[in-house]
Amino acid sequence: MREIDLWVRAGFLYPMSDGLPILRDAEVAITGNRIVHAGAPMPEGTWRARREIGGPACAVLPGFVNAHTHTASLVFRGRTDDVAGGAALYDVAFRMEKTIGREEWRDLAWAGTVEMIRSGFTTVNDLWYAPDLLAEACAASGLRAQIANKVFDVALDRLGLDDYTHHPHIGEQRLREGVDFAVRWHGREDGRIQARLGPHASDTCSPELHRQLRAEADRLKLGLHIHTAQSRREVAEVRRAQGRGPLEYLRDLGVLAPDVVVAHLSFATDADLDAVASTGTNYAHTPTIYPRRGWYPRFAEITGRGIPTGFATDWMQNDPFEMMRNAINAMRLVAGDAGAMNCRDALWYATVGAARIMGLDAQIGSLEPGKKADLVLVDLDRPHLQPFYGDYAALVFYARADDIAASVIDGRVVMDNRRVVTVDEAEIHRALCRHTPSWRHRLIELGALPTPQ
Numbered sequence: 001m002r003e004i005d006l007w008v009r010a011g012f013l014y015p016m017s018d019g020l021p022i023l024r025d026a027e028v029a030i031t032g033n034r035i036v037h038a039g040a041p042m043p044e045g046t047w048r049a050r051r052e053i054g055g056p057a058c059a060v061l062p063g064f065v066n067a068h069t070h071t072a073s074l075v076f077r078g079r080t081d082d083v084a085g086g087a088a089l090y091d092v093a094f095r096m097e098k099t100i101g102r103e104e105w106r107d108l109a110w111a112g113t114v115e116m117i118r119s120g121f122t123t124v125n126d127l128w129y130a131p132d133l134l135a136e137a138c139a140a141s142g143l144r145a146q147i148a149n150k151v152f153d154v155a156l157d158r159l160g161l162d163d164y165t166h167h168p169h170i171g172e173q174r175l176r177e178g179v180d181f182a183v184r185w186h187g188r189e190d191g192r193i194q195a196r197l198g199p200h201a202s203d204t205c206s207p208e209l210h211r212q213l214r215a216e217a218d219r220l221k222l223g224l225h226i227h228t229a230q231s232r233r234e235v236a237e238v239r240r241a242q243g244r245g246p247l248e249y250l251r252d253l254g255v256l257a258p259d260v261v262v263a264h265l266s267f268a269t270d271a272d273l274d275a276v277a278s279t280g281t282n283y284a285h286t287p288t289i290y291p292r293r294g295w296y297p298r299f300a301e302i303t304g305r306g307i308p309t310g311f312a313t314d315w316m317q318n319d320p321f322e323m324m325r326n327a328i329n330a331m332r333l334v335a336g337d338a339g340a341m342n343c344r345d346a347l348w349y350a351t352v353g354a355a356r357i358m359g360l361d362a363q364i365g366s367l368e369p370g371k372k373a374d375l376v377l378v379d380l381d382r383p384h385l386q387p388f389y390g391d392y393a394a395l396v397f398y399a400r401a402d403d404i405a406a407s408v409i410d411g412r413v414v415m416d417n418r419r420v421v422t423v424d425e426a427e428i429h430r431a432l433c434r435h436t437p438s439w440r441h442r443l444i445e446l447g448a449l450p451t452p453q
C-alpha cells in the first residue's frame with residue numbers, strides 16, 4: 001500500500017496527454033504537488049490516501065490555463081463590449097484605468113483571482129497594473145501565475161486624441177516597477193508565481209523602451225508578454241512611425257523570441273505572421289473578445305505556420321467553456337465548415353497549448369505522472385449536462401464555468417464543493433462591491449454610462 005496525499009476519483013478522466021483517450025471510471029493519485037498516477041484504477045488497496053475527492057459524477061480534467069488575461073480588470077465589465085469601432089478601449093478603458101488607486105486594484109485583484117479559480121482556471125498569464133497586489137492574491141488563494149507589470153511610455157489616456165508623444169520618464173518608472181516586481185516575486189511559492197516583463201503594446205512603447213525591456217528580460221532570464229496587432233489604430237501608428245507591420249517591427253528590434261507571448265494578432269499581415277513564426281514567438285488567442293469587436297484573426301494561417309498557440313480570455317468573462325465555444329463557433333462560421341475546429345482541439349488549446357506557450361508544458365497542462373497536480377472537477381450531476389456521454393463535445397459544448405465543483409493547484413485543494421477554501425470569498429466580494437458607486441460615478445463622468453434619470 002502506498003501513501004498518497006490526495007486521491008481524485010473520476011467518472012470520466014480527460015487526461016489531454018498525447019495519444020491518451022478519455023477514460024471511464026479512472027483516478028488521479030497525488031503526492032505533494034506531483035501526480036504519481038493518472039489513468040485506470042489501480043488494484044484495490046494500492047493507495048492509502050490522506051484525502052479523497054471526486055466520484056462517479058465528476059469529470060476530471062487539467063486545470064484551464066489562461067495565456068493572456070488581466071485578472072483585476074473587472075472594473076470594465078460591460079464598458080467596452082457594446083461600443084462600435086473599438087473606440088471604448090481608447091475613450092473609456094485607458095482613461096478610466098488611470099483613476100484607479102492601489103486599494104481598488106487590490107480589491108479587484110483578489111476578486112478576479114477568486115473568479116479565475118471558480119471558473120476552472122488554475123494558471124494565468126497576467127499583464128496589468130499593481131502586479132505585487134495580484135501576486136499577493138495568488139500567493140494566498142493558490143492560483144498559479146506569470147505576472148507582468150504593464151510598461152508603456154505614452155499617456156494612454158491621450159491616445160484617443162491621437163497624441164502618441166513618448167515620455168521617457170513614464171517608461172523609466174513603469175520599467176523600474178516591472179523589474180523590481182520581477183526581482184522580488186519571480187519563483188516564489190515554490191515556483192508557482194513567476195514574473196514576465198510586459199511591454200504594453202507595439203505602439204505604446206518607443207523603440208528604445210522595447211529594446212530596454214528585451215535587455216532586462218535577457219538579464220533576468222524572464223519572458224515578455226505583449227499586445228500586438230490588436231487594433232487598427234495600433235497598426236496604423238506603427239506603419240506611420242516605422243513603415244512596417246507591428247510584428248515585423250518587433251522582430252527587427254530584436255524583441256521577438258521563443259520566450260515571448262504575443263496576444264491578439266487580429267490585424268497581422270502575412271509578413272507579420274512570418275515574423276512571429278521565424279522567431280519562434282508564441283501566440284495567445286483570445287476567442288471571446290474578437291467576435292465582440294467584429295473581427296476574427298486568421299487562425300488557420302497562424303497555426304499553419306507552426307506558431308505555438310494557446311487560448312485566453314483577455315478581459316472578457318472568464319468562462320473557459322464559453323471561450324472554447326466562441327472559438328469553435330467563430331472558426332466554423334469564418335470557414336463555412338463545421339470541421340474547422342473540433343472540441344478536442346479547443347480543449348487542447350485551453351490546457352496543453354496555453355501551458356506550452358507560457359513555457360510550462362513540462363509541468364502542467366495535462367494529467368500524467370511527474371507533472372504538477374493542477375486539475376479541476378466538473379460536477380456532471382446537473383440537468384443541463386444530462387445525459388452525459390463522456391466525449392469531448394459533451395463537455396466543451398454543454399458545460400459552464402459554474403459547473404466547476406473543485407480545483408486542485410500544485411497538489412492543494414483550493415476549491416471544494418463550489419467554495420474557494422483558501423480565502424474569505426464573502427469578504428472579497430464585499431470589498432469589491434463597496435467601490436461600485438464610486439466607479440459608476442467616474443464612468444458617468446467619462447461618458448461611459450448614461451446619467452441616471
Ligand SMILES: [Zn+2]
Pocket residue numbers: 068069070227263314315
Ligand atoms: Zn489584453
